[in-house]
Amino acid sequence: MSPVDRGGADPGGGEPATGESATDEWYRHFGTVDAPGNSACYAEWSVRIADDPELIRRIDQWPYTKRQPLLMLAAARFLGARISPYPDFREFLDAHWDDVSRIVLSRATQTNEAGRCATLLPSLAQIAADGRPLALLEVGASAGLALFPDRYGYEYDAGAEATRLAPAGAAPGSYPVLGCAVTGPVPLPAELPQVVWRAGIDLNPLDVGNPDDVAWLEALVWPEQDFRRERLRQAIAIARAEPPLLVAGDLNDRLPALAAQAPSDATLVVFHSAVLGYLDAEARDQFRATMSRLAAERGCHWLSNEGHTVIIQPDGSSVVPEMDDSRLRGRFLLLHNGRPAAITGPHGQSLEWL
Structure with missing residues (x-):
C-alpha cells in the first residue's frame, strides 16, 4: 500500500466488491450506499461513472489506492467542478483530466471533520x-x-x-x-x-x-x-x-x-x-x-x-x-x-x- 494514503481519511471511499478490476463496483457502491442521503450530486455522478467504461479505464490507470470515488470527485471539485447533471460533469473531466490526475496523485482523502x-x-x-x-x-x-x-x-x-x-x-x-x-x-x-x-x-x-x-x-x-x-x-x-x-x-x-x-x-x-x-x-x-x-x-x-x-x-x-x-x-x-x-x-x- 502506498504510504501517501495513510492519513486523515473519509468514510466516503466506498468499497469495491473484490479485486482491483472492480473499480466500477467501487463507484456503484459509493453511489448507491454511501452518497444517497448525503449528496444527490455524488450519488448520480458515481453511478454514472460506474456505467462509463471509458472513464473507468482511465481511473484504472491510477495506483489502486488512488481510485477512491471521493478522492477523484474531490479533485474535480478542487479544480472548479460544480453541482451539475452528469453529462456536464463528464465534459468537465474530459477538459481537465490531466489536472484531475495530478491532484489525485499528489493528494489524499484527508477529510478533517x-x-x-x-x-x-x-x-x-x-x-x-x-x-x-x-x-x-x-x-x-x-x-x-x-x-x-x-x-x-x-x-x-x-x-x-x-x-x-x-x-x-x-x-x-x-x-x-x-x-x-x-x-x-x-x-x-x-x-x-x-x-x-x-x-x-x-x-x-x-x-x-x-x-x-x-x-x-x-x-x-x-x-x-x-x-x-x-x-x-x-x-x-x-x-x-x-x-x-x-x-x-x-x-x-x-x-x-x-x-x-x-x-x-x-x-x-x-x-x-x-x-x-x-x-x-x-x-x-x-x-x-x-x-x-x-x-x-x-x-x-x-x-x-x-x-x-x-x-x-x-x-x-x-x-x-x-x-x-x-x-x-x-x-x-x-x-x-x-x-x-x-x-x-x-x-x-x-x-x-x-
Missing part, C-alpha cells in the same frame, strides 16, 4: 472524570481540527430533549456547534473536559495557514453539505489561533516519541477516525502492539473510530472485526481500549451507545 468530536466527547469526558486534564494525540490528524473538542459547542438531540454544551468564555458564533442525534444510554457530560496538550501525526499534515490546503479541505466536503463547510471554516479559525503540534511521518514510526512528549500529569488519549483502513494487517498489528505498550507503561487510553474499511485490503483483513458490517451499515464502530462503546455516524452526525 470536526463533527466527529461530537461522537468522541462522551468518551473523553468519561476519561477525564478522574479530575486529570487530557493530552490528546491523533494519528491521521490531517490539519488537526479534531484536536479541539474543548473549543467547540455541541447539541445532542435525544428526540424529546436536547443537551447543549458550549466552551467556557467563548462568544456565540465564534465556534462551530456540532449537532449529533443520540440513542441509548449515552453518558453525556455536564461540561467540556480540560485539554492541556494536543498533537497529531500525519504523513502529510495540512496547514490551515496554507490557502491550497484549506481549499483542499473544503473540496473534500460533499457538495450539498454547506453546514459542514461552514463548521470547517469555524474550526480552521480556532486552529489558526492556536496551532496544534503536528508532525509528519508514518504513525507507527512517530507515535512512541510523540506520546513521550505529552505532559506526565495529564491523561494521554490516542485516537483516530477512518485511518486504519489505510494500513495493511501487519501495520495494524504493529499499531495495536504500540497501543498496548502505551497503555501498560503510561496508562494511555485508546479511542478507535473506524468503519470496516476505507480502502478494501488486498490481504482480505478486516479493520473492525468486532462488529458485523450489516449492523454498521456504513457507520463507524467506536472502541475504547479495544472494547465496543458506540456506533457512530461517519461525520459525527449520530451516536448509538452500546
Whole structure:
C-alpha cells in the first residue's frame, strides 16, 4: 500500500466488491450506499461513472489506492467542478483530466471533520472524570481540527430533549456547534473536559495557514453539505489561533516519541477516525502492539473510530472485526481500549451507545 494514503481519511471511499478490476463496483457502491442521503450530486455522478467504461479505464490507470470515488470527485471539485447533471460533469473531466490526475496523485482523502468530536466527547469526558486534564494525540490528524473538542459547542438531540454544551468564555458564533442525534444510554457530560496538550501525526499534515490546503479541505466536503463547510471554516479559525503540534511521518514510526512528549500529569488519549483502513494487517498489528505498550507503561487510553474499511485490503483483513458490517451499515464502530462503546455516524452526525 502506498504510504501517501495513510492519513486523515473519509468514510466516503466506498468499497469495491473484490479485486482491483472492480473499480466500477467501487463507484456503484459509493453511489448507491454511501452518497444517497448525503449528496444527490455524488450519488448520480458515481453511478454514472460506474456505467462509463471509458472513464473507468482511465481511473484504472491510477495506483489502486488512488481510485477512491471521493478522492477523484474531490479533485474535480478542487479544480472548479460544480453541482451539475452528469453529462456536464463528464465534459468537465474530459477538459481537465490531466489536472484531475495530478491532484489525485499528489493528494489524499484527508477529510478533517470536526463533527466527529461530537461522537468522541462522551468518551473523553468519561476519561477525564478522574479530575486529570487530557493530552490528546491523533494519528491521521490531517490539519488537526479534531484536536479541539474543548473549543467547540455541541447539541445532542435525544428526540424529546436536547443537551447543549458550549466552551467556557467563548462568544456565540465564534465556534462551530456540532449537532449529533443520540440513542441509548449515552453518558453525556455536564461540561467540556480540560485539554492541556494536543498533537497529531500525519504523513502529510495540512496547514490551515496554507490557502491550497484549506481549499483542499473544503473540496473534500460533499457538495450539498454547506453546514459542514461552514463548521470547517469555524474550526480552521480556532486552529489558526492556536496551532496544534503536528508532525509528519508514518504513525507507527512517530507515535512512541510523540506520546513521550505529552505532559506526565495529564491523561494521554490516542485516537483516530477512518485511518486504519489505510494500513495493511501487519501495520495494524504493529499499531495495536504500540497501543498496548502505551497503555501498560503510561496508562494511555485508546479511542478507535473506524468503519470496516476505507480502502478494501488486498490481504482480505478486516479493520473492525468486532462488529458485523450489516449492523454498521456504513457507520463507524467506536472502541475504547479495544472494547465496543458506540456506533457512530461517519461525520459525527449520530451516536448509538452500546
